[in-house]
Amino acid sequence: MESNIVVMGTESVGKSLTVRLLTRRFIGEYGDISIYGHSFVLDGREITLNVWDSHYSEQDLSVETSLLEKKVQWADGFVLVYSICDRASFNTVSRLIQTIKSTRDCLNTDKVPIVIVGNKRDLHHRRTVASEEGRLLALKSDCLFYEVSAAENYHSVLVVFHGLVDRMKDAKLTMKRPSGFKGIVKSMSAVFARRR
Numbered sequence: 001m002e003s004n005i006v007v008m009g010t011e012s013v014g015k016s017l018t019v020r021l022l023t024r025r026f027i028g029e030y031g032d033i034s035i036y037g038h039s040f041v042l043d044g045r046e047i048t049l050n051v052w053d054s055h056y057s058e059q060d061l062s063v064e065t066s067l068l069e070k071k072v073q074w075a076d077g078f079v080l081v082y083s084i085c086d087r088a089s090f091n092t093v094s095r096l097i098q099t100i101k102s103t104r105d106c107l108n109t110d111k112v113p114i115v116i117v118g119n120k121r122d123l124h125h126r127r128t129v130a131s132e133e134g135r136l137l138a139l140k141s142d143c144l145f146y147e148v149s150a151a152e153n154y155h156s157v158l159v160v161f162h163g164l165v166d167r168m169k170d171a172k173l174t175m176k177r178p179s180g181f182k183g184i185v186k187s188m189s190a191v192f193a194r195r196r
């Protein structure tokens with residue numbers, strides 16, 4: 001089974017570190033987009049995740065832009081990362097949730113599970129966002145929530161992605177059969193060809 005996951009968040013919150021830690025496998029590039037792969041066995045089934053690690057762009061906060069539409073069309077799940085030491089990054093995650101939901105409504109696509117991740121937990125002495133705030137945002141917006149330290153704890157990163165897979169199964173989303181690199185390029189091409 002195979003799923004597409006988009007990781008988003010503002011600059012320097014730890015998106016790339018999180019993705020590289022998890023996947024350790026670079027699949028390829030599509031323009032300036034990097035896709036990573038990660039496979040694991042869950043309940044006796046092999047699951048392959050294609051993870052799109054995207055650089056933050058102001059365009060991500062606009063329902064009107066095609067970049068966000070492409071992400072919403074491609075994704076089976078989202079991981080939204082902020083730093084617990086950066087309140088602006090937390091506010092952005094809150095706005096991203098709204099924009100993703102509005103874009104999904106505009107495109108008339110299915111509900112997609114979202115995980116909120118408060119990263120850099122090891123820097124607790126510089127914390128400006130309380131754990132409760134992250135938890136409350138997740139509760140209000142029907143998302144999962146984890147606080148992690150990508151720099152210190154590989155296992156916590158693993159738990160985030162496995163939590164998302166569980167949520168995707170709960171949502172009874174159709175998971176695709178593995179299609180390999182050609183399949184990923186095909187799915188990216190399909191999304192990017194639309195609305196040109």
Ligand SMILES: Nc1nc2c(ncn2[C@@H]2O[C@H](COP(=O)(O)OP(=O)(O)OP(=O)(O)O)[C@@H](O)[C@H]2O)c(=O)[nH]1
Pocket residue numbers: 009010011012013014015016017018054055056119120121122123148149150151152
């Ligand atoms: N202390 C600490 N530093 C971290 C953690 N995660 C990431 N960093 C550091 O934060 C910096 C930014 O990490 P990246 O993974 O490049 O962040 P990004 O969100 O991909 O940033 P952009 O590429 O600008 O979008 C790097 O110096 C990382 O080593 C963490 O959990 N704890």
